[in-house]
Amino acid sequence: AQSVTQLGSHVSVSEGALVLLRCNYSSSVPPYLFWYVQYPNQGLQLLLKYTSAATLVKGINGFEAEFKKSETSFHLTKPSAHMSDAAEYFCAVKGNNDMRFGAGTRLTVKP
Amino acid sequence: GAGVSQTPSNKVTEKGKYVELRCDPISGHTALYWYRQSLGQGPEFLIYFQGTGAADDSGLPNDRFFAVRPEGSVSTLKIQRTERGDSAVYLCASSLDGDGSYNEQFFGPGTRLTVL
Numbered sequence: 001a002q003s004v005t006q007l008g009s010h011v012s013v014s015e016g017a018l019v020l021l022r023c024n025y026s027s028s029v030p031p032y033l034f035w036y037v038q039y040p041n042q043g044l045q046l047l048l049k050y051t052s053a054a055t056l057v058k059g060i061n062g063f064e065a066e067f068k069k070s071e072t073s074f075h076l077t078k079p080s081a082h083m084s085d086a087a088e089y090f091c092a093v094k095g096n097n098d099m100r101f102g103a104g105t106r107l108t109v110k111p
Numbered sequence: 112g113a114g115v116s117q118t119p120s121n122k123v124t125e126k127g128k129y130v131e132l133r134c135d136p137i138s139g140h141t142a143l144y145w146y147r148q149s150l151g152q153g154p155e156f157l158i159y160f161q162g163t164g165a166a167d168d169s170g171l172p173n174d175r176f177f178a179v180r181p182e183g184s185v186s187t188l189k190i191q192r193t194e195r196g197d198s199a200v201y202l203c204a205s206s207l208d209g210d211g212s213y214n215e216q217f218f219g220p221g222t223r224l225t226v227l
Contacts, residue, residue, distance in 0.1 A: 009151075036218075043115070043202065043218035044154070090153050097167040098144065099204075099216055101153030 002027040002093040006102035019078040023091030032094035033074045039087045115219035123225045132188040132222045136205030146202040193226045
């Protein structure tokens with residue numbers, strides 16, 4: 001069965017610093033992987049998705065993620081954090097009929 | 112509307128009561144999903160509709176939970192004899208298609224259910 005694990009429930013960075021949010025997956029078949037962002041009192045918004053076309057995936061708001069099969073990882077990065085990036089981030093893998101989410105990582109950006 | 116909408120945005124009820132949560136998917140989306148998000152957790156799958164039929168209800172926690180989508184568009188999640196443990200945000204999502212495809216799921220803002 002497919003699943004994802006997010007390492008670190010809270011990450012704090014300074015404005016302008018690198019953002020790195022970690023996600024490892026488990027899947028018996030080639031996975032479809034996603035990163036979603038959730039702002040307070042809002043629904044989840046898709047940042048990017050991996051569907052095997054390219055290992056480096058670029059998303060919205062300057063985020064990108066690299067699929068590494070050897071490490072079973074799909075970490076999310078952004079070179080320079082902005083205050084508006086403060087939110088909850090969820091990694092997810094497509095299951096048979098559902099999306100399976102990690103527990104989430106709350107990103108705090110300090111001025 | 113352009114996105115997935117859910118009503119009500121907040122629902123407070125008493126233990127033992129019955130509640131209905133509504134989801135309006137994006138027009139033309141045949142697949143509809145319900146998830147439950149507890150505090151500090153990621154969303155957990157409840158049920159998936161392809162058209163009018165529940166193609167997968169394996170995530171429903173027990174028989175107090177039921178969902179319908181009679182005309183293949185709007186869906187209602189129904190919870191009988193609510194318990195305090197049912198308190199969570201209930202999220203609805205829709206996509207163009209389901210069935211193992213990687214079509215993006217578009218999420219609504221959720222309904223926050225509080226059972227006192």
